[in-house]
Amino acid sequence: MPPGDTPSDLHAHLGYWLRMVSNAVSQSFARAVEARGVTVAEWVLLRVLYDVERLAPSVLAERMGMTKGAISKLADRLVEKGLVRREANLEDRRGQTLALEPAARSLVPLLAELADRNDAAFFNGLLPNERAQLKGLLHKIASKHELNTAPID
Template identity: 40%
Template sequence: MSVAEWVALNQIGRGTTLSPAGLADVMGMTRGAISKVLDKLQSKEWISCATSQEDNRVQLLAVTRQGKRVLPELTTIADGNDEHFFGVLDATERATLQKLLKKLADAHQMHKIPVD
């Protein structure tokens, strides 16, 4: 699973109503790039896409039962990866790093990349 797939699945799994275009905006990706990510998640049967009842031109994304089953395990893996990588930093160092990265993101107007 790629980082982009993980972030997309996690964003969709938050329960907010998202279209592919909305997800692309949230993730700071092009619509073409997000389409490839969504195709991979659909081929794994972790997400589904349904037509909006309000506007039949809009497709809405949802996590499937299979996706809901794997999401906690994938979250544990992601949290473990974060701890493995950042675990060498104490709380003060982590806070400093986060502050510096936020400063760089602000300076380069990188506001649409989900980091949670």
């Protein structure tokens, strides 16, 4: 920057405002799900498994944009909590699949309701078309930059 030029104002950056809102939304949701005994990362894994009967950890890792090692650690914690079980992979006897325990099948809709309420708390000040426009713009940015990792932290 040439001498005498003033750097751009902090509040002039879209990233500043995006981060401010993102942090508030994320922290609020994290507190809500942690009160139910799971982390945000565990919630994402549970939600992905909810729509299927079972999945191989490698497929789950791909869908969540995580490493197999990270999925294994999440699965270990969820098995310990009685929310996920490991089963023999019917197609590949050497492998395993992950499936939800009945307790998780009951928990996922409750956690989804927390997510819905969290979204409402932060975004109901927007008109429906504004919410749709914001969502579309964020999808466009994510797509352009090939952002496909589940936001878990």
